[in-house]
Amino acid sequence: MFRVGIDIGGTFTDMLLIGEDGAAVIGKTLTTPGDPSLAVEEALRPALETGVMKTGERGTLIHGTTLVTNALIERKGAPTALLTTAGFRDAVEIGREHRYELYDLNLELPKPLVPRHLRFDVPERVAADGSVLEALDEDFVRRLVTELWDKGIKAIGVCYLNSFRNPAHEKRTAEMIAEVAPKIRVSLSSEVVAEIREFQRTSTTLANVYVQERVADYLEQLQARLNKIGFVGSFFVMLSSGGIATRETATRFPVRLLESGPAAGALAAAQAGIASGHRDLLSFDMGGTTAKLCVIEDGQPLKTHEFEVDRVYRFRKGSGLPVRIPVIDMIELGAGGGSIARVDSLGLLKVGPDSSGADPGPVCYRQGGTEPTVTDADLVLGYLDPNYFLGGKMQLDLDGARKALGRLGAKLNMSVEQVAWGIHQIVNENMANAARAHLGERGKDPRRMPMYAFGGAGPV
Numbered sequence: 001m002f003r004v005g006i007d008i009g010g011t012f013t014d015m016l017l018i019g020e021d022g023a024a025v026i027g028k029t030l031t032t033p034g035d036p037s038l039a040v041e042e043a044l045r046p047a048l049e050t051g052v053m054k055t056g057e058r059g060t061l062i063h064g065t066t067l068v069t070n071a072l073i074e075r076k077g078a079p080t081a082l083l084t085t086a087g088f089r090d091a092v093e094i095g096r097e098h099r100y101e102l103y104d105l106n107l108e109l110p111k112p113l114v115p116r117h118l119r120f121d122v123p124e125r126v127a128a129d130g131s132v133l134e135a136l137d138e139d140f141v142r143r144l145v146t147e148l149w150d151k152g153i154k155a156i157g158v159c160y161l162n163s164f165r166n167p168a169h170e171k172r173t174a175e176m177i178a179e180v181a182p183k184i185r186v187s188l189s190s191e192v193v194a195e196i197r198e199f200q201r202t203s204t205t206l207a208n209v210y211v212q213e214r215v216a217d218y219l220e221q222l223q224a225r226l227n228k229i230g231f232v233g234s235f236f237v238m239l240s241s242g243g244i245a246t247r248e249t250a251t252r253f254p255v256r257l258l259e260s261g262p263a264a265g266a267l268a269a270a271q272a273g274i275a276s277g278h279r280d281l282l283s284f285d286m287g288g289t290t291a292k293l294c295v296i297e298d299g300q301p302l303k304t305h306e307f308e309v310d311r312v313y314r315f316r317k318g319s320g321l322p323v324r325i326p327v328i329d330m331i332e333l334g335a336g337g338g339s340i341a342r343v344d345s346l347g348l349l350k351v352g353p354d355s356s357g358a359d360p361g362p363v364c365y366r367q368g369g370t371e372p373t374v375t376d377a378d379l380v381l382g383y384l385d386p387n388y389f390l391g392g393k394m395q396l397d398l399d400g401a402r403k404a405l406g407r408l409g410a411k412l413n414m415s416v417e418q419v420a421w422g423i424h425q426i427v428n429e430n431m432a433n434a435a436r437a438h439l440g441e442r443g444k445d446p447r448r449m450p451m452y453a454f455g456g457a458g459p460v
Contacts, residue, residue: 001233002052002059006040007261009066010357011288011338012456013039019052028390033359036067036218037225044229055230064238064261066290067218068211068254069332072113072321073310077210078154078185082114083141083173084202085161086121092202100318108312110321113206118153120144122160122173130165141176149181155209159189159202167194185212192253193324200306200324207309207323208255215254219247238264241326242301256325258307259292263328266294266301269452274299282435282451286458288338288375289355293435294330295444296452302329302442317441331438335430337375337457338362341423343411349419351426364401365394372408374457376401377423380416383460 004017008031015027027043047053071077082089092112101107112119122141125134148156156177163170167190174186187209189201223235236244240259250257262285269283273296283294283301295302307327308320334353338361344350351374356362360369362376364386378384379401386396402416409419439446453459 002047002057004044004047004053004059004061005064005264006043006061007064007264008036008039009261009287009289009456010070010355011336011361013043015040015043015047017044017047017053023052025050025052030359030361030365031357033357035221036065037222040222041225041229048229056232059231059233060236061226061231061233062236062238062244062264063222064264065218065257066261067215068257069259069309070289071211071214072207072258075113076214077113078213079152080114080118080155080157080206080210081148081153082119082202082206083122083144083156083158083160084119085125086123088161088198089119089121090116091198092119092206095199098318100316108319110310110312110319112203113210113321114157124160124169126160126162126166126169128162128165130162132166132168136169136172138172138176141173142180145177145180145184149184153184154213155185155187157187157189157202157205157209159198159205161198163188163190164194164196164201167191185209185216187212192255195324197324200322203322204255204324207258207321208253211254212251215257216251219251223247239326240307240328241303242267242328255323258309258323258325259327259330259332262292262294262330262332263301265292265454266296266328266330269294269454270296270299270301272452273450278450278452280449282439282446282449284431284435284451284453284458285455286431286453286460287336287455288361288457289334289336289357290332291335291431291434291455291458292330292332293431293438294328295439295442295449303327304329329442331434333430333434335374335427335434337373337378337460339374339427340371341373341377341408341419341426342371343408347412349408349412349422349426351423351430362401363404364396364398366397366400370404372401372404372419372423374423374427376404377420378457378460380405380420381424 017025025047027046029042032038123137170188189205193204237250238260265285273281279299281296285292311320338355339352362373363369405416405419
Protein backbone atom coordinates (compact mmCIF):
# COMPACT_ATOMS: atom_id res chain seq x y z
CA MET A 1 0.00 0.00 0.00
CA PHE A 2 1.37 3.41 -0.97
CA ARG A 3 0.80 6.81 0.64
CA VAL A 4 0.65 10.03 -1.32
CA GLY A 5 0.36 13.68 -0.31
CA ILE A 6 -0.70 16.36 -2.79
CA ASP A 7 -0.70 20.11 -2.23
CA ILE A 8 -2.23 22.47 -4.78
CA GLY A 9 -0.87 25.98 -4.40
CA GLY A 10 -1.56 29.15 -6.33
CA THR A 11 1.43 28.55 -8.61
CA PHE A 12 2.67 24.95 -8.32
CA THR A 13 1.13 21.58 -7.46
CA ASP A 14 3.40 19.28 -5.42
CA MET A 15 3.23 15.53 -4.87
CA LEU A 16 5.13 13.14 -2.61
CA LEU A 17 4.48 9.42 -2.89
CA ILE A 18 5.98 6.79 -0.59
CA GLY A 19 5.72 3.19 -1.74
CA GLU A 20 5.27 0.12 0.43
CA ASP A 21 9.04 -0.47 0.36
CA GLY A 22 9.76 3.11 1.46
CA ALA A 23 10.76 4.34 -2.00
CA ALA A 24 9.84 8.01 -2.47
CA VAL A 25 8.82 9.77 -5.68
CA ILE A 26 8.43 13.55 -6.00
CA GLY A 27 6.28 15.26 -8.61
CA LYS A 28 5.91 18.99 -9.25
CA THR A 29 4.04 20.84 -11.97
CA LEU A 30 2.42 24.19 -12.63
CA THR A 31 -1.07 24.53 -11.15
CA THR A 32 -3.88 24.60 -13.72
CA PRO A 33 -6.33 27.24 -12.37
CA GLY A 34 -9.13 26.29 -14.79
CA ASP A 35 -9.12 22.68 -13.58
CA PRO A 36 -6.73 22.08 -10.63
CA SER A 37 -7.30 18.32 -10.85
CA LEU A 38 -5.44 18.29 -14.18
CA ALA A 39 -2.24 19.34 -12.38
CA VAL A 40 -2.77 16.49 -9.89
CA GLU A 41 -2.78 13.96 -12.73
CA GLU A 42 0.38 15.51 -14.16
CA ALA A 43 2.11 15.52 -10.75
CA LEU A 44 1.30 11.82 -10.27
CA ARG A 45 2.75 10.87 -13.65
CA PRO A 46 6.33 10.22 -12.34
CA ALA A 47 4.95 7.80 -9.74
CA LEU A 48 3.00 5.91 -12.41
CA GLU A 49 5.94 5.86 -14.83
CA THR A 50 8.38 4.51 -12.23
CA GLY A 51 5.92 1.85 -11.08
CA VAL A 52 5.99 2.95 -7.43
CA MET A 53 2.26 3.61 -7.83
CA LYS A 54 0.51 0.87 -9.80
CA THR A 55 -2.92 1.17 -11.36
CA GLY A 56 -5.46 -0.62 -9.20
CA GLU A 57 -3.17 -0.82 -6.17
CA ARG A 58 -4.78 0.34 -2.93
CA GLY A 59 -3.35 3.39 -1.24
CA THR A 60 -4.08 6.48 0.83
CA LEU A 61 -4.13 9.98 -0.63
CA ILE A 62 -4.18 13.10 1.56
CA HIS A 63 -4.79 16.40 -0.17
CA GLY A 64 -4.12 19.96 0.98
CA THR A 65 -5.50 22.97 -0.85
CA THR A 66 -5.77 26.75 -0.67
CA LEU A 67 -8.94 26.77 -2.78
CA VAL A 68 -11.21 27.99 0.06
CA THR A 69 -8.83 30.76 1.15
CA ASN A 70 -8.40 32.02 -2.40
CA ALA A 71 -12.15 31.92 -3.10
CA LEU A 72 -12.89 34.04 -0.01
CA ILE A 73 -10.08 36.53 -0.61
CA GLU A 74 -10.94 36.93 -4.29
CA ARG A 75 -14.71 36.84 -3.62
CA LYS A 76 -15.24 34.04 -6.15
CA GLY A 77 -17.98 32.11 -4.39
CA ALA A 78 -21.60 31.40 -5.33
CA PRO A 79 -24.35 34.08 -5.28
CA THR A 80 -25.40 33.80 -1.63
CA ALA A 81 -28.27 35.01 0.58
CA LEU A 82 -28.69 35.11 4.37
CA LEU A 83 -31.85 34.26 6.31
CA THR A 84 -31.76 35.44 9.91
CA THR A 85 -34.03 36.37 12.80
CA ALA A 86 -36.03 39.56 12.22
CA GLY A 87 -33.98 42.56 13.33
CA PHE A 88 -30.58 40.88 12.99
CA ARG A 89 -29.76 41.03 9.29
CA ASP A 90 -27.18 43.78 9.83
CA ALA A 91 -25.33 41.96 12.63
CA VAL A 92 -22.81 40.60 10.13
CA GLU A 93 -21.97 44.16 9.01
CA ILE A 94 -22.09 45.85 12.42
CA GLY A 95 -19.65 43.25 13.74
CA ARG A 96 -18.19 43.74 17.20
CA GLU A 97 -17.81 47.52 16.88
CA HIS A 98 -14.12 47.06 17.52
CA ARG A 99 -11.72 49.58 15.97
CA TYR A 100 -8.46 47.85 15.14
CA GLU A 101 -6.88 51.27 14.51
CA LEU A 102 -8.22 53.74 17.07
CA TYR A 103 -7.12 57.00 15.43
CA ASP A 104 -7.77 56.19 11.77
CA LEU A 105 -10.76 58.31 10.71
CA ASN A 106 -11.02 56.48 7.38
CA LEU A 107 -11.01 53.01 8.89
CA GLU A 108 -11.65 50.30 6.31
CA LEU A 109 -13.55 47.22 7.47
CA PRO A 110 -13.89 43.89 5.67
CA LYS A 111 -16.96 43.72 3.46
CA PRO A 112 -19.50 40.99 4.32
CA LEU A 113 -19.68 38.11 1.85
CA VAL A 114 -23.40 38.84 1.39
CA PRO A 115 -24.54 42.41 0.53
CA ARG A 116 -27.41 43.97 2.49
CA HIS A 117 -30.03 43.51 -0.25
CA LEU A 118 -29.51 39.74 -0.02
CA ARG A 119 -29.83 39.56 3.78
CA PHE A 120 -33.41 38.90 4.92
CA ASP A 121 -35.30 39.13 8.23
CA VAL A 122 -37.40 36.03 8.92
CA PRO A 123 -40.30 36.20 11.42
CA GLU A 124 -39.24 33.76 14.18
CA ARG A 125 -37.65 33.95 17.63
CA VAL A 126 -36.05 31.48 20.03
CA ALA A 127 -35.18 32.53 23.59
CA ALA A 128 -31.77 32.10 25.20
CA ASP A 129 -33.02 28.99 27.02
CA GLY A 130 -34.20 27.40 23.75
CA SER A 131 -37.91 28.04 24.21
CA VAL A 132 -39.88 29.34 21.20
CA LEU A 133 -41.03 32.96 21.59
CA GLU A 134 -42.33 33.32 18.03
CA ALA A 135 -43.16 30.48 15.66
CA LEU A 136 -41.40 30.28 12.29
CA ASP A 137 -43.45 31.87 9.49
CA GLU A 138 -43.26 29.00 7.00
CA ASP A 139 -45.31 30.73 4.28
CA PHE A 140 -42.90 33.67 4.36
CA VAL A 141 -39.89 31.37 4.02
CA ARG A 142 -41.42 29.50 1.06
CA ARG A 143 -42.23 32.73 -0.81
CA LEU A 144 -38.78 34.16 -0.10
CA VAL A 145 -36.90 31.06 -1.24
CA THR A 146 -38.93 30.98 -4.47
CA GLU A 147 -37.98 34.61 -5.15
CA LEU A 148 -34.32 33.96 -4.38
CA TRP A 149 -34.20 30.98 -6.75
CA ASP A 150 -35.76 33.10 -9.50
CA LYS A 151 -33.06 35.74 -8.89
CA GLY A 152 -30.28 33.20 -9.41
CA ILE A 153 -29.24 32.64 -5.80
CA LYS A 154 -27.25 29.40 -5.53
CA ALA A 155 -26.52 29.30 -1.78
CA ILE A 156 -28.32 30.26 1.44
CA GLY A 157 -26.91 30.63 4.92
CA VAL A 158 -29.42 30.26 7.77
CA CYS A 159 -28.50 31.81 11.11
CA TYR A 160 -31.29 32.31 13.63
CA LEU A 161 -30.85 33.79 17.09
CA ASN A 162 -30.06 31.19 19.79
CA SER A 163 -30.27 28.30 17.31
CA PHE A 164 -27.32 26.68 19.09
CA ARG A 165 -29.77 26.00 21.96
CA ASN A 166 -32.70 24.98 19.76
CA PRO A 167 -32.03 24.35 16.04
CA ALA A 168 -35.64 23.35 15.18
CA HIS A 169 -36.39 26.52 13.17
CA GLU A 170 -33.17 26.27 11.20
CA LYS A 171 -33.75 22.61 10.38
CA ARG A 172 -37.33 23.30 9.28
CA THR A 173 -36.09 26.14 7.08
CA ALA A 174 -33.59 23.78 5.44
CA GLU A 175 -36.38 21.27 4.77
CA MET A 176 -38.50 23.94 3.06
CA ILE A 177 -35.57 25.14 0.95
CA ALA A 178 -35.03 21.54 -0.18
CA GLU A 179 -38.72 21.29 -1.13
CA VAL A 180 -38.94 24.63 -2.99
CA ALA A 181 -35.45 24.84 -4.55
CA PRO A 182 -33.56 21.56 -4.07
CA LYS A 183 -30.52 22.76 -6.06
CA ILE A 184 -29.76 25.60 -3.65
CA ARG A 185 -26.96 24.74 -1.22
CA VAL A 186 -27.77 25.40 2.45
CA SER A 187 -25.63 25.83 5.56
CA LEU A 188 -27.16 26.00 9.04
CA SER A 189 -25.31 27.87 11.77
CA SER A 190 -26.41 25.21 14.27
CA GLU A 191 -24.40 22.66 12.27
CA VAL A 192 -21.44 24.75 11.11
CA VAL A 193 -20.64 26.34 14.49
CA ALA A 194 -23.14 25.66 17.28
CA GLU A 195 -21.82 28.34 19.63
CA ILE A 196 -22.97 31.58 21.22
CA ARG A 197 -22.05 34.96 19.59
CA GLU A 198 -24.15 35.87 16.57
CA PHE A 199 -21.57 37.81 14.55
CA GLN A 200 -18.91 35.11 14.45
CA ARG A 201 -21.52 32.37 13.95
CA THR A 202 -23.12 34.21 11.03
CA SER A 203 -19.79 35.11 9.46
CA THR A 204 -18.60 31.49 9.64
CA THR A 205 -21.87 30.10 8.27
CA LEU A 206 -21.79 32.48 5.31
CA ALA A 207 -18.16 31.63 4.56
CA ASN A 208 -19.08 27.94 4.59
CA VAL A 209 -22.00 28.14 2.17
CA TYR A 210 -20.33 30.79 -0.01
CA VAL A 211 -17.60 28.36 -1.13
CA GLN A 212 -19.54 25.11 -0.82
CA GLU A 213 -20.49 24.73 -4.47
CA ARG A 214 -16.98 25.51 -5.67
CA VAL A 215 -15.39 23.01 -3.28
CA ALA A 216 -17.96 20.32 -4.10
CA ASP A 217 -17.38 20.69 -7.85
CA TYR A 218 -13.61 20.69 -7.38
CA LEU A 219 -13.49 17.57 -5.18
CA GLU A 220 -15.83 15.79 -7.59
CA GLN A 221 -13.51 16.66 -10.49
CA LEU A 222 -10.51 15.48 -8.51
CA GLN A 223 -12.16 12.17 -7.61
CA ALA A 224 -13.05 11.62 -11.28
CA ARG A 225 -9.46 12.36 -12.30
CA LEU A 226 -8.12 9.91 -9.70
CA ASN A 227 -10.54 7.24 -10.91
CA LYS A 228 -9.36 7.86 -14.47
CA ILE A 229 -5.71 7.13 -13.63
CA GLY A 230 -6.68 4.00 -11.70
CA PHE A 231 -6.41 5.21 -8.10
CA VAL A 232 -8.07 2.84 -5.65
CA GLY A 233 -8.11 3.58 -1.95
CA SER A 234 -8.88 6.22 0.65
CA PHE A 235 -9.10 9.90 -0.27
CA PHE A 236 -8.81 12.45 2.55
CA VAL A 237 -8.57 16.23 2.70
CA MET A 238 -6.41 18.15 5.20
CA LEU A 239 -8.28 20.30 7.72
CA SER A 240 -7.18 23.66 9.12
CA SER A 241 -6.76 21.99 12.52
CA GLY A 242 -4.13 19.60 11.17
CA GLY A 243 -6.52 16.65 11.03
CA ILE A 244 -8.08 15.00 7.98
CA ALA A 245 -11.63 14.58 6.67
CA THR A 246 -13.38 12.49 4.05
CA ARG A 247 -14.48 14.07 0.80
CA GLU A 248 -18.10 14.04 2.02
CA THR A 249 -17.28 15.94 5.23
CA ALA A 250 -15.06 18.40 3.36
CA THR A 251 -17.90 19.10 0.91
CA ARG A 252 -20.39 19.70 3.71
CA PHE A 253 -18.08 21.90 5.82
CA PRO A 254 -15.59 23.49 3.38
CA VAL A 255 -14.86 26.35 5.79
CA ARG A 256 -12.80 23.84 7.80
CA LEU A 257 -10.37 23.68 4.85
CA LEU A 258 -9.40 27.36 5.08
CA GLU A 259 -5.78 26.69 6.02
CA SER A 260 -5.69 23.14 4.67
CA GLY A 261 -2.40 23.25 2.76
CA PRO A 262 -0.49 25.57 5.12
CA ALA A 263 -1.54 23.46 8.13
CA ALA A 264 0.22 20.45 6.62
CA GLY A 265 3.39 22.50 6.16
CA ALA A 266 3.34 23.65 9.79
CA LEU A 267 2.98 20.05 10.99
CA ALA A 268 5.89 18.96 8.80
CA ALA A 269 8.05 21.81 10.16
CA ALA A 270 7.21 20.75 13.71
CA GLN A 271 8.32 17.17 13.00
CA ALA A 272 11.50 18.36 11.29
CA GLY A 273 12.22 20.56 14.31
CA ILE A 274 11.84 17.67 16.74
CA ALA A 275 14.19 15.54 14.62
CA SER A 276 16.74 18.39 14.63
CA GLY A 277 16.48 19.13 18.35
CA HIS A 278 14.41 22.32 17.96
CA ARG A 279 11.09 22.04 19.77
CA ASP A 280 10.46 25.81 19.62
CA LEU A 281 10.71 27.40 16.19
CA LEU A 282 9.09 29.63 13.59
CA SER A 283 7.66 27.86 10.55
CA PHE A 284 7.95 29.93 7.35
CA ASP A 285 6.24 28.72 4.18
CA MET A 286 6.62 30.90 1.07
CA GLY A 287 5.10 29.71 -2.17
CA GLY A 288 4.24 31.39 -5.42
CA THR A 289 1.24 33.37 -4.15
CA THR A 290 1.38 33.70 -0.35
CA ALA A 291 3.68 33.36 2.65
CA LYS A 292 2.59 31.71 5.91
CA LEU A 293 4.14 31.97 9.36
CA CYS A 294 3.40 29.74 12.34
CA VAL A 295 4.81 29.46 15.87
CA ILE A 296 5.83 25.94 16.94
CA GLU A 297 6.02 25.55 20.73
CA ASP A 298 7.28 22.40 22.43
CA GLY A 299 6.99 20.48 19.16
CA GLN A 300 3.38 21.49 18.49
CA PRO A 301 1.95 24.29 16.30
CA LEU A 302 -0.06 26.82 18.29
CA LYS A 303 -3.79 26.45 17.71
CA THR A 304 -6.76 28.77 18.03
CA HIS A 305 -10.53 28.58 17.60
CA GLU A 306 -10.96 31.84 15.72
CA PHE A 307 -9.26 32.82 12.51
CA GLU A 308 -9.38 35.95 10.37
CA VAL A 309 -9.58 35.76 6.60
CA ASP A 310 -8.60 38.53 4.19
CA ARG A 311 -7.27 41.19 6.57
CA VAL A 312 -7.72 44.56 4.86
CA TYR A 313 -5.17 46.48 6.95
CA ARG A 314 -1.78 44.83 6.61
CA PHE A 315 -1.33 42.49 9.58
CA ARG A 316 -3.67 44.16 12.09
CA LYS A 317 -5.79 41.81 14.15
CA GLY A 318 -9.47 42.65 13.82
CA SER A 319 -9.34 43.81 10.20
CA GLY A 320 -10.43 40.51 8.62
CA LEU A 321 -13.51 38.31 8.42
CA PRO A 322 -13.74 36.22 11.62
CA VAL A 323 -14.25 32.48 11.24
CA ARG A 324 -14.89 30.20 14.23
CA ILE A 325 -13.13 26.93 13.44
CA PRO A 326 -10.31 24.94 15.05
CA VAL A 327 -7.21 26.07 13.16
CA ILE A 328 -3.44 26.01 13.42
CA ASP A 329 -2.58 29.58 14.35
CA MET A 330 -0.91 31.22 11.35
CA ILE A 331 -0.60 34.58 9.70
CA GLU A 332 -0.81 34.70 5.93
CA LEU A 333 0.20 37.54 3.63
CA GLY A 334 0.28 38.16 -0.09
CA ALA A 335 4.01 37.71 -0.59
CA GLY A 336 5.20 34.95 -2.90
CA GLY A 337 7.37 34.26 -5.89
CA GLY A 338 4.61 35.52 -8.17
CA SER A 339 3.95 38.76 -6.24
CA ILE A 340 3.90 41.63 -8.73
CA ALA A 341 6.18 44.68 -8.38
CA ARG A 342 4.99 48.12 -9.50
CA VAL A 343 5.37 51.84 -8.89
CA ASP A 344 2.60 53.21 -6.66
CA SER A 345 0.86 56.61 -6.79
CA LEU A 346 3.66 58.17 -4.72
CA GLY A 347 6.32 57.00 -7.15
CA LEU A 348 7.63 54.33 -4.76
CA LEU A 349 8.38 50.68 -5.45
CA LYS A 350 5.67 48.35 -4.13
CA VAL A 351 5.50 44.54 -4.11
CA GLY A 352 2.24 42.52 -3.88
CA PRO A 353 -0.20 41.52 -2.58
CA ASP A 354 -1.58 40.58 -6.01
CA SER A 355 0.15 37.71 -7.76
CA SER A 356 0.66 36.51 -11.31
CA GLY A 357 -0.11 32.98 -10.07
CA ALA A 358 0.49 30.04 -12.38
CA ASP A 359 -1.18 31.67 -15.37
CA PRO A 360 0.44 33.73 -16.78
CA GLY A 361 3.07 33.52 -14.01
CA PRO A 362 6.32 35.51 -13.78
CA VAL A 363 7.84 36.90 -16.98
CA CYS A 364 10.68 34.37 -16.84
CA TYR A 365 8.20 31.45 -17.09
CA ARG A 366 7.61 32.30 -20.80
CA GLN A 367 3.84 31.91 -20.43
CA GLY A 368 2.74 35.41 -21.37
CA GLY A 369 3.48 37.23 -18.12
CA THR A 370 4.49 40.87 -18.62
CA GLU A 371 4.70 42.32 -15.10
CA PRO A 372 7.91 41.86 -13.06
CA THR A 373 7.64 39.62 -10.00
CA VAL A 374 9.70 38.46 -7.03
CA THR A 375 10.79 35.37 -8.99
CA ASP A 376 12.04 37.57 -11.84
CA ALA A 377 14.05 39.59 -9.32
CA ASP A 378 15.47 36.43 -7.72
CA LEU A 379 16.54 35.18 -11.14
CA VAL A 380 18.34 38.43 -12.02
CA LEU A 381 20.08 38.44 -8.62
CA GLY A 382 21.40 34.93 -9.24
CA TYR A 383 19.38 33.10 -6.57
CA LEU A 384 17.82 30.88 -9.25
CA ASP A 385 19.55 28.80 -11.93
CA PRO A 386 17.82 29.49 -15.28
CA ASN A 387 18.96 26.10 -16.60
CA TYR A 388 17.78 24.01 -13.65
CA PHE A 389 14.33 25.16 -12.56
CA LEU A 390 11.62 22.64 -11.72
CA GLY A 391 14.27 19.92 -11.69
CA GLY A 392 15.55 20.96 -15.08
CA LYS A 393 12.12 20.68 -16.73
CA MET A 394 11.71 24.44 -17.17
CA GLN A 395 14.15 26.87 -18.79
CA LEU A 396 13.81 30.35 -17.28
CA ASP A 397 13.98 33.44 -19.48
CA LEU A 398 16.70 35.62 -17.91
CA ASP A 399 16.62 38.19 -20.72
CA GLY A 400 12.84 38.54 -20.43
CA ALA A 401 13.10 39.07 -16.67
CA ARG A 402 15.79 41.74 -17.14
CA LYS A 403 13.67 43.59 -19.72
CA ALA A 404 10.60 43.58 -17.43
CA LEU A 405 12.65 44.89 -14.51
CA GLY A 406 14.28 47.42 -16.83
CA ARG A 407 10.88 48.92 -17.71
CA LEU A 408 10.19 49.33 -14.00
CA GLY A 409 13.66 50.75 -13.43
CA ALA A 410 13.11 53.41 -16.10
CA LYS A 411 10.24 54.81 -14.02
CA LEU A 412 12.40 54.85 -10.88
CA ASN A 413 15.67 55.93 -12.50
CA MET A 414 17.30 52.72 -11.26
CA SER A 415 19.34 49.96 -12.90
CA VAL A 416 17.96 46.46 -13.41
CA GLU A 417 20.04 45.11 -10.52
CA GLN A 418 18.95 47.95 -8.22
CA VAL A 419 15.27 47.29 -8.97
CA ALA A 420 15.74 43.54 -8.41
CA TRP A 421 17.47 44.15 -5.08
CA GLY A 422 14.77 46.64 -4.08
CA ILE A 423 12.05 44.06 -4.77
CA HIS A 424 14.00 41.47 -2.79
CA GLN A 425 14.41 43.82 0.18
CA ILE A 426 10.79 45.00 0.21
CA VAL A 427 9.23 41.55 0.12
CA ASN A 428 11.61 40.35 2.85
CA GLU A 429 10.81 43.36 5.02
CA ASN A 430 7.06 42.81 4.55
CA MET A 431 7.41 39.22 5.72
CA ALA A 432 9.70 40.18 8.61
CA ASN A 433 7.13 42.73 9.78
CA ALA A 434 4.43 40.06 9.64
CA ALA A 435 6.60 37.67 11.65
CA ARG A 436 7.28 40.31 14.31
CA ALA A 437 3.57 41.14 14.55
CA HIS A 438 2.60 37.46 14.76
CA LEU A 439 5.18 36.70 17.46
CA GLY A 440 4.53 39.93 19.36
CA GLU A 441 0.79 39.19 19.63
CA ARG A 442 1.72 35.91 21.30
CA GLY A 443 4.46 37.26 23.55
CA LYS A 444 7.26 35.42 21.74
CA ASP A 445 10.81 36.66 21.13
CA PRO A 446 11.89 35.99 17.50
CA ARG A 447 15.56 36.13 18.51
CA ARG A 448 15.13 32.92 20.50
CA MET A 449 13.46 30.89 17.75
CA PRO A 450 15.16 29.31 14.73
CA MET A 451 13.24 29.65 11.47
CA TYR A 452 12.42 26.66 9.28
CA ALA A 453 11.94 27.97 5.73
CA PHE A 454 10.26 25.86 3.05
CA GLY A 455 7.98 26.20 0.08
CA GLY A 456 9.21 27.02 -3.41
CA ALA A 457 10.41 30.52 -2.48
CA GLY A 458 11.04 30.10 1.27
CA PRO A 459 14.74 29.17 1.23
CA VAL A 460 15.50 32.01 -1.21
